[in-house]
Amino acid sequence: MADLMEVFSAAFWEQYGNLLWEGILDTFVMVGISTFFAYLIGLPLGVLLILTGEHGIAPHKLFHRVLGWVINVGRSLPFIILMISITGFTRLLVGTYIGVKGAIVPLVVSAAPFIARMVETSLSEVDAGVIEAAQSMGASTFQIVWKVYLPESMPSLVLGGSISIITILAYAAIAGSVGAGGLGDLAIRYGYNRKVKSMMLVTVVLLIALVQIIQTVFSRVSAKIDRRLK
Amino acid sequence: MSDTIIQVRNLSKVFGEGENAVCALNQINLDILQGEIYGIIGLSGAGKSTLVRCLNLLERPTSGSVVVDGREMTSLSEKELRQARRSVTMIFQSFNLLMQRTCLHNVCFPMTISKVPREKARKRALELLDLVGLSDKAKAYPAQLSGGQKQRVAIARALATDPKVLLCDEATSALDPTTTNSILSLLKELNAKLGVTVVVITHQMSVIEEICSRVAILDDGAIVEEGRVEDIFANPSTDAARRLVYPGGVIPEQVRADSRVVRVAFNGGTSYHPLIASLAIDCGVKVNILGADTRNIDGKAFGSMLLGLPEDKNEAARALSYIRSQHNVTVEEVEYHG
Numbered sequence: 383m384a385d386l387m388e389v390f391s392a393a394f395w396e397q398y399g400n401l402l403w404e405g406i407l408d409t410f411v412m413v414g415i416s417t418f419f420a421y422l423i424g425l426p427l428g429v430l431l432i433l434t435g436e437h438g439i440a441p442h443k444l445f446h447r448v449l450g451w452v453i454n455v456g457r458s459l460p461f462i463i464l465m466i467s468i469t470g471f472t473r474l475l476v477g478t479y480i481g482v483k484g485a486i487v488p489l490v491v492s493a494a495p496f497i498a499r500m501v502e503t504s505l506s507e508v509d510a511g512v513i514e515a516a517q518s519m520g521a522s523t524f525q526i527v528w529k530v531y532l533p534e535s536m537p538s539l540v541l542g543g544s545i546s547i548i549t550i551l552a553y554a555a556i557a558g559s560v561g562a563g564g565l566g567d568l569a570i571r572y573g574y575n576r577k578v579k580s581m582m583l584v585t586v587v588l589l590i591a592l593v594q595i596i597q598t599v600f601s602r603v604s605a606k607i608d609r610r611l612k
Numbered sequence: 613m614s615d616t617i618i619q620v621r622n623l624s625k626v627f628g629e630g631e632n633a634v635c636a637l638n639q640i641n642l643d644i645l646q647g648e649i650y651g652i653i654g655l656s657g658a659g660k661s662t663l664v665r666c667l668n669l670l671e672r673p674t675s676g677s678v679v680v681d682g683r684e685m686t687s688l689s690e691k692e693l694r695q696a697r698r699s700v701t702m703i704f705q706s707f708n709l710l711m712q713r714t715c716l717h718n719v720c721f722p723m724t725i726s727k728v729p730r731e732k733a734r735k736r737a738l739e740l741l742d743l744v745g746l747s748d749k750a751k752a753y754p755a756q757l758s759g760g761q762k763q764r765v766a767i768a769r770a771l772a773t774d775p776k777v778l779l780c781d782e783a784t785s786a787l788d789p790t791t792t793n794s795i796l797s798l799l800k801e802l803n804a805k806l807g808v809t810v811v812v813i814t815h816q817m818s819v820i821e822e823i824c825s826r827v828a829i830l831d832d833g834a835i836v837e838e839g840r841v842e843d844i845f846a847n848p849s850t851d852a853a854r855r856l857v858y859p860g861g862v863i864p865e866q867v868r869a870d871s872r873v874v875r876v877a878f879n880g881g882t883s884y885h886p887l888i889a890s891l892a893i894d895c896g897v898k899v900n901i902l903g904a905d906t907r908n909i910d911g912k913a914f915g916s917m918l919l920g921l922p923e924d925k926n927e928a929a930r931a932l933s934y935i936r937s938q939h940n941v942t943v944e945e946v947e948y949h950g
């Protein structure tokens with residue numbers, strides 16, 4: 383207990399303050415960039431799942447089945463195993479498989495299929511009648527995606543966004559434990575290996591706070607932009 | 613005036629294949645004239661929605677031809693079809709408005725997708741909202757509107773591309789009778805003012821009676837009867853038509869061959885009880901209620917009733933003219949062919 387109290391001492395912050403700050407920044411960078419690229423891939427895949435599904439506006443059985451299968455494979459691998467098994471691919475892509483840079487590739491690869499499913503679920507909540515109405519007005523598939531599916535499901539997509547980011551944050555902490563940097567890295571290196579309990583405490587508190595903030599902000603935004611409630 | 617705007621020939625639609633095949637439409641032929649209000653009525657599952665979706669090719673017919681405004685719809689490319697759909701627009705039972713957009717944006721939507729400049733679209737949308745009596749709701753979201761108001765927005769949206777034909781698939785089925793009447797009169801008014809041809813799909817005879825000039829009766833995927841509304845009402849010759857026309861599904865044998873039968877439709881006037889009672893009091897005539905499908909809403913009567921008039925010819929005539937003199941009531945004599 384006594385060693386936990388040193389969190390409140392000036393000496394602790396002098397020694398670890400910079401490290402923690404860097405850890406936070408690294409986490410932000412990892413999670414931010416990974417989320418961006420994971421959506422860049424996962425969002426279109428989710429849209430394709432909806433469009434090519436049985437009741438979609440461009441049904442395609444084979445494509446839908448293959449895509450669904452690939453996504454399920456991506457989702458069934460635990461993050462740590464996926465990260466280790468694609469190190470070759472990671473190095474090919476970004477030149478290294480360690481550090482913040484090396485963590486981003488496996489984070490994207492594992493989050494994209496997850497996001498595709500989240501997006502699929504959000505879009506499936508759009509009333510089929512509204513899509514039919516858009517078709518009856520002569521909207522193209524692209525216009526239906528861009529002007530109906532995405533705007534109409536925006537509150538749900540935003541909520542899904544918080545779940546995606548929090549998942550990526552958790553993966554990033556795991557990546558940190560094998561040397562990717564960020565808060566997870568600090569928790570392992572100082573809190574666990576060097577038994578600096580106060581460091582463990584601070585990183586855990588920071589992670590919890592981050593999750594709470596993300597969830598609160600996204601829920602508020604989602605409720606605020608949703609025009610069905612008022 | 614009497615140009616054909618929609619011509620359907622030998623249209624069939626089969627869903628599924630092999631053993632599971634469902635023939636939703638069977639050899640449909642239709643001629644809908646430019647500027648008329650045409651009704652298609654049938655019980656649930658008769659194929660009404662499938663038929664109307666075949667008119668704008670949202671559903672591709674299995675065989676047959678659909679000519680709208682001189683164009684064979686079945687031979688258009690996807691792109692031409694999207695273009696053609698702008699002149700055959702649609703409203704729905706569940707309104708199908710964009711819930712995250714304001715009414716103004718909803719009405720702008722069809723113009724946005726056909727690349728009408730934003731300012732021009734906005735201006736037109738405001739005019740249309742005014743036309744349907746909702747100019748004060750431009751900034752409201754659909755969730756803030758009543759059912760009738762939502763349908764008005766949907767109508768304004770459907771008119772945004774200046775269509776030749778407005779298809780209404782059960783457009784009033786989710787509305788209460790008073791609102792139904794106001795939407796029907798709006799459609800009538802727009803038909804007269806803009807000359808837009810209106811195709812009304814419904815399972816309610818009262819809707820047909822209220823606004824249609826001609827009607828087709830769809831039963832189990834086939835048109836079993838077709839013609840002027842008065843003629844069908846006065847003389848339904850098929851079982852399907854009788855089921856729709858006679859309230860409460862009265863059996864013709866119950867009526868003696870020599871007595872006259874009338875069908876009375878209540879369109880929101882005084883409730884039907886006083887009518888029957890006052891017939892007895894004011895005219896001293898007792899009529900026989902053969903069947904009724906009426907509802908009282910806020911003291912107003914909606915629906916219809918089949919009445920057997922007294923055998924005495926004078927009494928029958930008195931009763932008939934008395935009923936005719938009532939407000940919001942229409943009467944038609946029914947002929948039985950036992």
Ligand SMILES: Nc1ncnc2c1ncn2[C@@H]1O[C@H](COP(=O)(O)OP(=O)(O)O)[C@@H](O)[C@H]1O
Nearest residue numbers: 627634636654655656657658659660661662663
């Ligand atoms: N997409 C579809 N796949 C299979 N069967 C369908 C489909 N759409 C309609 N049907 C069938 O066609 C028939 C007519 O349906 P519908 O046109 O919706 O009737 P209505 O609008 O008159 O109630 C019903 O038996 C229905 O089950």
Ligand SMILES: [Mg+2]
Nearest residue numbers: 660661662782
């Ligand atoms: Mg239907």
